[in-house]
Amino acid sequence: MELIYAAAIGVLAGSGVWLILRPRTFQVIMGLTLVSYAVNLFIFGMGRLTVGRPPIVDAVVAPDPAALADPLPQALVLTAIVIGFATTALFLVVLLASRGLTGTDHVDGRESES
Amino acid sequence: MIDWLQHAPIYPIAVPLIAGAAMLLLADTRRGARAAIAVASCLAQLAAAVVLLALAAGAGGHWPNGIGVYLPGDWPAPFGIVLVVDRLAAIMLGLTAVLGLASLIYSLARWDRLGVHFHSLFQFLLMGLNGAFLTGDLFNLFVFFEVLLAASYGLLLHGSGVARVSAGLQYIAVNLVASFLLLISIALIYGVTGTLNLADLAVRAGTLRGSERLLFEAGAAVLGLAFLVKAGAWPLNFWLVRGYGSASAPVAAVFSIMTKVGIYALLRIGSLLLPTGAPAAFSLDWMFAAGLATLIFGAIGLLATQQLEQMVGYCVIISAGTLLTALGMPGVTLTGPALFYLLSSVLTTGAFFMLVELIERTRTFGANVLAVTLDMFDLDDPTAPNRSDDVVGVAIPAAMAFLGLAFVACALLVTGLPPLSGFVAKFSLLSAAVTAANASLQPADAWILVAAVLTSGLAGIVAFGRAGIRIFWSADERSTPRLRLSEAGPVAVLILLCVGLAAGAGPVSAYLDDAARTLDQPAQYIDAVLSANTARTLGGH
Numbered sequence: 010m011e012l013i014y015a016a017a018i019g020v021l022a023g024s025g026v027w028l029i030l031r032p033r034t035f036q037v038i039m040g041l042t043l044v045s046y047a048v049n050l051f052i053f054g055m056g057r058l059t060v061g062r063p064p065i066v067d068a069v070v071a072p073d074p075a076a077l078a079d080p081l082p083q084a085l086v087l088t089a090i091v092i093g094f095a096t097t098a099l100f101l102v103v104l105l106a107s108r109g110l111t112g113t114d115h116v117d118g119r120e121s122e123s
Numbered sequence: 124m125i126d127w128l129q130h131a132p133i134y135p136i137a138v139p140l141i142a143g144a145a146m147l148l149l150a151d152t153r154r155g156a157r158a159a160i161a162v163a164s165c166l167a168q169l170a171a172a173v174v175l176l177a178l179a180a181g182a183g184g185h186w187p188n189g190i191g192v193y194l195p196g197d198w199p200a201p202f203g204i205v206l207v208v209d210r211l212a213a214i215m216l217g218l219t220a221v222l223g224l225a226s227l228i229y230s231l232a233r234w235d236r237l238g239v240h241f242h243s244l245f246q247f248l249l250m251g252l253n254g255a256f257l258t259g260d261l262f263n264l265f266v267f268f269e270v271l272l273a274a275s276y277g278l279l280l281h282g283s284g285v286a287r288v289s290a291g292l293q294y295i296a297v298n299l300v301a302s303f304l305l306l307i308s309i310a311l312i313y314g315v316t317g318t319l320n321l322a323d324l325a326v327r328a329g330t331l332r333g334s335e336r337l338l339f340e341a342g343a344a345v346l347g348l349a350f351l352v353k354a355g356a357w358p359l360n361f362w363l364v365r366g367y368g369s370a371s372a373p374v375a376a377v378f379s380i381m382t383k384v385g386i387y388a389l390l391r392i393g394s395l396l397l398p399t400g401a402p403a404a405f406s407l408d409w410m411f412a413a414g415l416a417t418l419i420f421g422a423i424g425l426l427a428t429q430q431l432e433q434m435v436g437y438c439v440i441i442s443a444g445t446l447l448t449a450l451g452m453p454g455v456t457l458t459g460p461a462l463f464y465l466l467s468s469v470l471t472t473g474a475f476f477m478l479v480e481l482i483e484r485t486r487t488f489g490a491n492v493l494a495v496t497l498d499m500f501d502l503d504d505p506t507a508p509n510r511s512d513d514v515v516g517v518a519i520p521a522a523m524a525f526l527g528l529a530f531v532a533c534a535l536l537v538t539g540l541p542p543l544s545g546f547v548a549k550f551s552l553l554s555a556a557v558t559a560a561n562a563s564l565q566p567a568d569a570w571i572l573v574a575a576v577l578t579s580g581l582a583g584i585v586a587f588g589r590a591g592i593r594i595f596w597s598a599d600e601r602s603t604p605r606l607r608l609s610e611a612g613p614v615a616v617l618i619l620l621c622v623g624l625a626a627g628a629g630p631v632s633a634y635l636d637d638a639a640r641t642l643d644q645p646a647q648y649i650d651a652v653l654s655a656n657t658a659r660t661l662g663g664h
Contacts, residue, residue: 029296029300034292037296041296041299041300044300044303045303048303048306048307048310051306051307051310052306052309052310054310054314055310055311055313055314056314081313081319082310082313085262085309085310085313088262088266089306092266092269092302093302093303095273096269096272096273096276096295096299096302097299099273099276099277099295100292100295100296100299103276103280103288103291103292103295104292106280106283106288107288107289107292110284110285110288110289111285111288111289116292116293116296117289118285118289118292
């Protein structure tokens, strides 16, 4: 499971970085989105991958910390998703404004000479 | 009965948050009420910062060692959120409040009407800045960074226009990538050490061995990289000049403290990790080299550019470079003078951004371009023949005199010539560097620092001398500047504060040296945070 998980993060981050370095704004925003997926998965993975261990404390039985998943990365990843989602949405608006004002979707606001 | 003083550390975050949110509820037409709330909020932040400065200096004896710990959720330290105030944090809070108030008053003249929700965004920016200076927790540092960045995106775009939107596009893209780097590093550090609390982290980092230590160092390196992007270190600063140059004047002025957040974070985390062997990105060699490259880049850029806003942008880069170079020197001898330089340079660049906008109003076509360039490209002023008659009225000598004097003062401050605080800052920096050179076995670094700071000062003198001659002496066509008190006032106040810094250099440096010494003893910080008592264990208040 770790291998597949790590490979998924690697593929997402690699594709994202490649797209961010492209000259079109739409490619850049797709790249940023892919990188944010990779980062969110990475944060989640840092709490160690476990199956069937919800971090819920039983009211009756005394909790065994070893039997519970680490809840903190899950909380962090929620915050990161919300923040990343909001800033990406803002970037989309700026992208559209830039397209409207400059008439091109190049990141420099003008086409390259070549 | 609430003990107001006990809750002082939360005010710099709570006040702008509430004020910004309250202004969202007011209709756009109620400008007076909004302006009143904004000014009141900035004044309250200034008052809170002054109280915190006094408390951190030991007034009242509330905080042992001048370090105050506040637990917002009342959970004990490694588990709950902590806010930590020491001298360094209090200084940065005070600086933010002063700069914020000055920029806000400047913006009331006309800038706040160019778009919606200027005042709310401005307050959220201040909240993010204050929070980043106060937090004692790595993830909250990220959250406050995002708060201030989100507000800065809105403020940068304030007023719209092609230049702002396309500069904003690049600014947002770069900062989003930097935020992802920050998240990766935080996750990596948590994965290895199992903590996000800075004090706890400093303890646990020392116990890591083998592959865990390597992973931690990798995480810390990415963390340092993210902070260097925010600090504007070369080669991660190509977004800075264009972004700051296109922002509206009061926004650019308050942005001049934003790069210092990155430097603050490097300084804070670096000082905590140093006793256990700082990872590469926070270790001194790397900061010194990055700072030197930034300094050279800034000086070359300053000489190459012809637009005033961009020149000030390069001054911000030079200031970041000087700070990184000075903080990259071993020991604490240079930290106190570097903090003094930080105060002086932030106030100066803030005043300069606002002043440049006032000067720009007096100028006509092609005034940004050097005479040589005009000849070379055979440019003519298309409006010249029918312009001179249109401009009626006598140029107000007082206004021009004010602009000229303020320009000279800012140029002196930026380049570090006597008699203003820029000189005191650079002189104490160089003197500390020479002392360090004499004391250490490898004095080369200190002499490189001296040479680089002096050369960048020379570049500044050349560039601003050239710009000043072109603006004030050789420009024969100029419209009459109309200055309002609310525009000229903040510029004058910021410059006068620099004069005050020079006059009161003794007590200010003593405070800053104390702050530097506190940074040199991270054990005090760690003890204060980890031994902080919750209100419940004290029996409740």
